[in-house]
Amino acid sequence: MASVQLDRVRKVYDNGQVAVHGASFEIADGELMVLVGPSGCGKSTLLRMIAGLEDITDGNLLIGGRRVNDVQPKDRDIAMVFQSYALYPHMTVAENLAFGLKLRGVARAEIDRRVNAAADTLGMTHMLGKLPREMSGGQRQRVALGRALVREPSVFLLDEPLSNLDAKLRHSVRTEIGRLHRQLGATMIYVTHDQVEAMTLGQRIVVLKDGEIQQIDTPMALYEKPANLFVAGFLGSPAMNVLHGTLKQDEGLHFALDSGGQIPLGTAVVAEAWVGRRIALGIRPEHLHPAGIGKTAFEAHVDLIEPVGNEVFVNLRFVGQSLVARMPPQVLPEPGQGLRVTIENAVLHGFDPDSGLRLS
Template sequence: MANVQLDGIRKVYDNGQVAVHGASFGIADGELMVLVGPSGCGKSTLLRMIAGLEEISAGTLSIGGRVVNDVAPKDRDIAMVFQSYALYPHMTVAENLAFGLKLRRHDRATIERRIAAAADTLGLTPMLAKLPKQLSGGQRQRVALGRALVREPSVFLLDEPLSNLDAKLRHSVRTEIARLHRQLGTTMIYVTHDQVEAMTLGQRIVVLKDGQVQQIDTPMALYERPANLFVAGFLGSPAMNVLEGRLLRDDGLKLHLDSGASLPLGAAQVPEAWLQRPIAVGVRPEHLQPAADGAAAFQARIEVIEPVGNEIFVNLDLAGQPLVSRVSPRPLPALGQMLPMALDGACLHFFDPGSGQRLGD
């Protein structure tokens, strides 16, 4: 096992495109760190630089305290699982697992021991004699994981390994990866564009946008205190509602939208300097609820109702401003009807609409 340290890592291609802007952070020994962001944000490029598959333009990369900028991939003591399974179709599961070990000239006893251990860990023992074409997608991905596992590396790198699986298999293999990490305690760096994978797998998460690190923290810290509007909107499903307007003290604190609508903010605490100024207010869908009797309320029109079993997503329109509320199953008015709503003032997020940065921290 090993820690990984990035200091000012930068990637600039020959055409001048900057893919990663000076990323600096550390990954502790035995930690599962997730790199997340939209397509093109630089997360896979960053992972490939750690693997040695992309040249580092500037900065220092250390694995286990050793600077590896100029170290060949095979000498970095890492193993990588790619988006595609990349299995040899003419080889059995056992032969796929053994291939890398044979290239490194391990003895037969070591190869057999490692294959048996990895197959037992991943539930592949009954499939060792099968070809990849005889396996399901989830089983093939487990073989790809096993091929990395038998290496017994210091660091596992996983580049969107679940993107080719359907929803049910994604959940199953995601659980398998989390269990594997707990069992092995090995350092893992996991790349995904799926915020659900990031939130459920990562001990910490690095959020990237346009090659720049936006925020690094635990999943719930990112959810509860996003550093800027991008992080606020990217993490959470449905996304955070963001309303822009001016804060006024008018029989209590209220947000006046440009459309003329006015929202009571209840017990919200906001920096006094931002009164009378343009501001962005964020509210998670679970903190926007049908108003109880006596609650400070505003009226919004029901546009779409999405029941998903244990909860309902209610899509609302407030004078042209779309809102989404997450509520428990209950009777609701018909589409097109007005619904009294209230914001939980203690759970609001305030941002500078110009810079997008969180206020009050």
């Protein structure tokens, strides 16, 4: 396997559009790095530049310490798995796995060894004689993974490989990819717009917006200390609640909303430097609770209740502000009724309301 290093890599198209602004980071040998962001953020463009499918306008790209800006894709020792399975419909699984190796002139015995090894790793030995039309979407995606696996590359590149699968299959194949990475110790770069995939798969995550890197860190570090409002809102389901107003300390700590009304914070943890200034206050949904007797609370109105099994998402409204709370299953008021809510003992997040940057 090999490390991948990007040094101020930029992509500017002929019409002047800047798709990637000076990306600099390193993927360690054997690491699974996820590139995540909304559509049009530059994540797939970045992956395609690593693959050699897009030219690099400026900067340097190194794979295994070798500069590969001008190296052809076939000579970069990478294998790519696309969103589309792109299997040959008239070929069996074994023939699909072997086809790329045949084109490269690999010996028959070596092709058989690699195909059988990949099939064994992915649990597909019993499917080698099947045609794609005889297989489910999840099985076809495993064949696409196997086609990359037989290459035995230094780096695996995966471009939204689960987008065409339903929710159950996405979970199954996502687990398969995580297991495969642990088993192989392979260097993998995985692109997705799905923050759940990013959080569950990535050892580290690169969050992108409009072609610029917003933050690079481990999943839980991004969740607990987002660098700005974009990262705070993008990672987490449901998203972080963000309220604009002023923190005040008179008669107990509370937050005076720009829209009117006050939210008592009780024993919630905030930095002293935030008090007395206007900020954007971030509250994770799991830190909003139904208030017991004697708790510092505010009265919100229930808009919608979304039961999702072992928890309930409660959509609330308070003086024109929308809030989402994540609560355990319990008896709750009907939509349109009031609910006393508390933010006791929560660690809250402060952001500059103008720049959006996290406050220390």
